[in-house]
Amino acid sequence: MTEPLGTPSGRFCLGIDTGGTFTDAVVYDHGADRVLATAKTPTRHDDLYRCIVEAMSSVLEDGRDASSSAPGAADIGLVAVSTTLATNALVEGAVRPAGLVAIGFEPETLARVGLHAGAAGISETSNSRAGEQMSRNLATAPLVIVGGGHSAHGDERDPLDIAELTGAIDRIDDSVDAYAVAAQFSVRNAAHELEARDAIAQRTGKPVTCSHELSPNLGGPRRAVTTLLNAQLISVTAHFAEAIRAGMEALELDARLMVVRGDGSLVSAEFVARRPIETVLSGPAASVVGARHLASSLTAGHDSLSAASLVVDTGGTTTDIAAVRDGAVVTADGNNDADTATVGGHATMVTALPTVTVGLGGDSEIRIPPDGSLGELTVGPRRVVPLCTAAQRHPHVVLPMLERQQQAERPLAEFGQVLLRAVTPASSEHLDGLDNEILRLVDDGGGALPMDSLKRSARWRSAIERLERSGQVRRAALTPTDACVVLGLADADADAVGDAAAARAGAELFSRQRDRYGVQIGAGAADVSRRVMRTVLRGAAEALLGVALGADGVASSETRRPLAQAALNRRLAELARSSADPISNPDDARTVNPLWGLLEPSALPSVPITEDADATRSERPPTDHAPLARVDAGVGVPIVAIGAPAPTYAPLVAALLGTTAVVPPHAEVANAVGAAVARVRITKQITVTAPRRGSYRAHWGDDPPVWHSLDEAREWATAQATEAAVAEAAAAGAHNATVTVDWATRTAPSNGRELFVEATLRVTAAGRPYLGGADA
Numbered sequence: 107m108t109e110p111l112g113t114p115s116g117r118f119c120l121g122i123d124t125g126g127t128f129t130d131a132v133v134y135d136h137g138a139d140r141v142l143a144t145a146k147t148p149t150r151h152d153d154l155y156r157c158i159v160e161a162m163s164s165v166l167e168d169g170r171d172a173s174s175s176a177p178g179a180a181d182i183g184l185v186a187v188s189t190t191l192a193t194n195a196l197v198e199g200a201v202r203p204a205g206l207v208a209i210g211f212e213p214e215t216l217a218r219v220g221l222h223a224g225a226a227g228i229s230e231t232s233n234s235r236a237g238e239q240m241s242r243n244l245a246t247a248p249l250v251i252v253g254g255g256h257s258a259h260g261d262e263r264d265p266l267d268i269a270e271l272t273g274a275i276d277r278i279d280d281s282v283d284a285y286a287v288a289a290q291f292s293v294r295n296a297a298h299e300l301e302a303r304d305a306i307a308q309r310t311g312k313p314v315t316c317s318h319e320l321s322p323n324l325g326g327p328r329r330a331v332t333t334l335l336n337a338q339l340i341s342v343t344a345h346f347a348e349a350i351r352a353g354m355e356a357l358e359l360d361a362r363l364m365v366v367r368g369d370g371s372l373v374s375a376e377f378v379a380r381r382p383i384e385t386v387l388s389g390p391a392a393s394v395v396g397a398r399h400l401a402s403s404l405t406a407g408h409d410s411l412s413a414a415s416l417v418v419d420t421g422g423t424t425t426d427i428a429a430v431r432d433g434a435v436v437t438a439d440g441n442n443d444a445d446t447a448t449v450g451g452h453a454t455m456v457t458a459l460p461t462v463t464v465g466l467g468g469d470s471e472i473r474i475p476p477d478g479s480l481g482e483l484t485v486g487p488r489r490v491v492p493l494c495t496a497a498q499r500h501p502h503v504v505l506p507m508l509e510r511q512q513q514a515e516r517p518l519a520e521f522g523q524v525l526l527r528a529v530t531p532a533s534s535e536h537l538d539g540l541d542n543e544i545l546r547l548v549d550d551g552g553g554a555l556p557m558d559s560l561k562r563s564a565r566w567r568s569a570i571e572r573l574e575r576s577g578q579v580r581r582a583a584l585t586p587t588d589a590c591v592v593l594g595l596a597d598a599d600a601d602a603v604g605d606a607a608a609a610r611a612g613a614e615l616f617s618r619q620r621d622r623y624g625v626q627i628g629a630g631a632a633d634v635s636r637r638v639m640r641t642v643l644r645g646a647a648e649a650l651l652g653v654a655l656g657a658d659g660v661a662s663s664e665t666r667r668p669l670a671q672a673a674l675n676r677r678l679a680e681l682a683r684s685s686a687d688p689i690s691n692p693d694d695a696r697t698v699n700p701l702w703g704l705l706e707p708s709a710l711p712s713v714p715i716t717e718d719a720d721a722t723r724s725e726r727p728p729t730d731h732a733p734l735a736r737v738d739a740g741v742g743v744p745i746v747a748i749g750a751p752a753p754t755y756a757p758l759v760a761a762l763l764g765t766t767a768v769v770p771p772h773a774e775v776a777n778a779v780g781a782a783v784a785r786v787r788i789t790k791q792i793t794v795t796a797p798r799r800g801s802y803r804a805h806w807g808d809d810p811p812v813w814h815s816l817d818e819a820r821e822w823a824t825a826q827a828t829e830a831a832v833a834e835a836a837a838a839g840a841h842n843a844t845v846t847v848d849w850a851t852r853t854a855p856s857n858g859r860e861l862f863v864e865a866t867l868r869v870t871a872a873g874r875p876y877l878g879g880a881d882a
Contacts, residue, residue, distance in 0.1 A: 118136075118181050120782070122161055125777065127149055128750065130774070130775040130777055130778040131164065132145075132775050133182070141772050142177060145165035145167075154346070155353070158350060184875055187365050187781060189365065191343065192339055195342050202338055202339075202341040202342060204283060204340075208251045209251075209255050211251060211255070215326075220245050221327070247338075252266065255290030256294055258294060259795055260797075261797070268305055272309055287306070293329075295805065295810055296316065316333070317332070328453055339382040351375075367391065368390075368457065370784060372785060387459070390419070390461040391459045393417070393419035396748065400776055403771075415745065416430070420466075422587075424487075425649065427464070480623050490581045491524075491582040491583075496582035500524070503551060511556075512615060517619055520562070521616075525560070526548070527548045528577055544569055589642075677740070748776035756769055786835055788871050791866060793865070796863075801813070802815070806823065824867060827868075830869075831843075831871035832871045840873035842873055852864050
């Protein structure tokens with residue numbers, strides 16, 4: 107913990123990040139530009155509000171324990187939160203019902219993005235279990251389609267029938283908590299959306315979101331999805347903010363509350379209350395902001411950091427990666443929509459930093475794939491509780507279970523797995539008889555039940571998976587965290603790593619499992635733990651290489667082609683052969699080569715460099731022949747690594763990719779630092795089109811004016827956008843915002859001359875948030 111500095115009252119910021127495994131908190135001094143105190147508390151997804159309050163209390167207490175001059179509650183002028191609430195609520199279905207009023211759209215157009223009462227329960231846009239519930243909520247949301255809308259030049263196509271609208275609203279009002287309004291081409295003329303909003307608000311008194319308020323871009327169906335998602339989140343976010351404020355009041359924190367958006371900027375809690383959808387992917391954004399800020403202090407010793415780097419945040423659940431060049435995050439896949447968020451398989455119009463998230467973390471489940479190659483292991487994407495942690499919480503269940511299973515002659519697939527009851531279970535109103543029977547068995551076991559004590563039928567397996575998805579139970583199993591404990595790579599603090607005996611026993615049991623060829627997976631706990639770490643390191647290296655390729659304009663999928671795979675295998679083998687001898691030189695073993703002990707050349711099969719070999723690789727055992735060709739692959743910039751496991755994983759992955767890893771100070775709480783140092787940033791965009799030669803329409807509001815000079819249109823649009831951006835930035839919490847203006851014109855060749863098509867004006871107001879009391 108850093109020694110605090112004495113500073114004036116109200117100058118400190120309390121930054122908080124709720125991750126999949128831990129909730130981190132820091133006290134940050136903007137005047138001295140330093141972290142004063144840090145704290146980590148386990149994240150309880152079933153009680154996120156209390157978890158954040160505990161984090162706030164803990165970091166203040168830790169600061170007072172470290173120094174008598176540490177800041178107290180009265181010294182905190184700002185509380186900034188990076189939260190997974192919006193993302194989790196959407197993918198888990200924990201949202202409130204909202205109705206969509208679609209103006210000027212054809213039903214078939216909306217059905218293609220899942221917005222239709224008669225659509226299938228799971229839309230085609232969802233490709234994972236995480237998005238199934240979200241798709242159902244979209245498909246079954248009350249939908250009202252009325253005539254109206256405008257053309258691409260902002261001209262009214264059909265008038266809006268208010269009588270038809272209010273009649274439809276009366277039919278659905280009892281079933282919704284909020285409304286979303288999306289009109290065709292509303293970004294070119296918002297008149298119908300505003301008229302419908304006023305009519306709905308006056309008739310129902312419920313919150314109404316207009317699509318043109320969330321995005322200035324074309325793409326009506328996606329904008330409608332985004333608006334409906336926002337309406338579904340309004341009540342959820344309101345409860346969240348109320349709970350945080352109640353906790354702040356209990357801790358006597360008289361400070362302004364702000365939240366990190368998906369683009370890495372801060373906005374006030376009041377702003378988020380109206381536009382909660384903008385906090386989607388708040389966590390990955392905070393990690394990038396925090397990593398860039400912490401790494402900026404290291405540029406003296408790493409000159410290349412200021413030019414470009416790869417930011418990697420390794421957590422318990424996922425690994426988030428971003429490519430940074432000249433201080434800005436680079437779109438890493440060449441997709442024009444890469445700066446917008448995709449949640450649960452659904453593309454939105456929410457601006458988000460272009461990060462890549464892979465389901466690879468310290469708490470990822472280790473599995474033997476049913477169709478894998480000889481001895482293959484997979485890591486993630488499902489998150490489970492590490493066995494070492496489960497043993498610490500339920501020692502009288504987990505440790506005897508593992509001891510009993512080690513005595514068995516024949517290993518079962520369920521060995522080393524425990525079903526744990528959620529701390530605060532979700533609602534059980536939709537559970538059937540078998541679901542309740544399983545829950546009763548878990549409760550009778552004190553909240554923990556060995557998986558091999560349950561029936562092994564398909565019906566029981568389905569019920570268990572259903573309970574896991576609903577948040578009633580969680581599974582404990584072997585994870586990379588356990589492998590690190592076995593290999594001595596994890597923190598020696600018992601509170602951090604749990605029970606080492608459980609990790610070793612779980613790895614030993616897993617090593618006795620057999621793959622589809624009937625070959626035993628490993629030769630004991632240490633062997634299988636090394637194989638787990640090789641798999642994790644290889645997966646992280648491929649993900650980083652893919653992001654680097656994408657930022658350079660090459661498809662990230664190239665990392666899965668035979669040449670790239672052969673290159674990574676060659677580097678792995680060379681690192682293994684050059685490892686230091688730990689017996690004669692134990693102190694320098696990891697310094698010389700941090701991959702010592704995790705890799706053996708004999709365990710690294712060669713990859714045939716042929717196109718057809720890739721398709722059949724999993725159908726035959728690997729060959730021992732070394733490849734004749736020499737290929738190489740790696741990254742040419744440093745890796746800035748953050749997250750609690752960063753000191754363990756980053757040097758290994760960097761060595762594999764032929765680069766260096768920088769783990770900045772406070773890397774374990776970098777996301778919370780990102781929340782604390784983020785700035786308010788509001789952008790307003792106005793598009794100018796030419797409905798006819800010599801006429802220029804500036805599309806702003808419900809009555810876009812027409813000018814006979816492009817310069818006049820530009821001047822008027824700049825004034826409107828600047829006034830709106832500055833006002834909204836102030837409302838969002840900015841203090842003395844600075845303004846930048848960007849004007850881009852698009853033309854097309856016509857008869858030897860350039861013909862004006864349209865121009866886009868973007869005005870951005872940015873500034874530090876207020877530091878002071880809640881009424882400042």
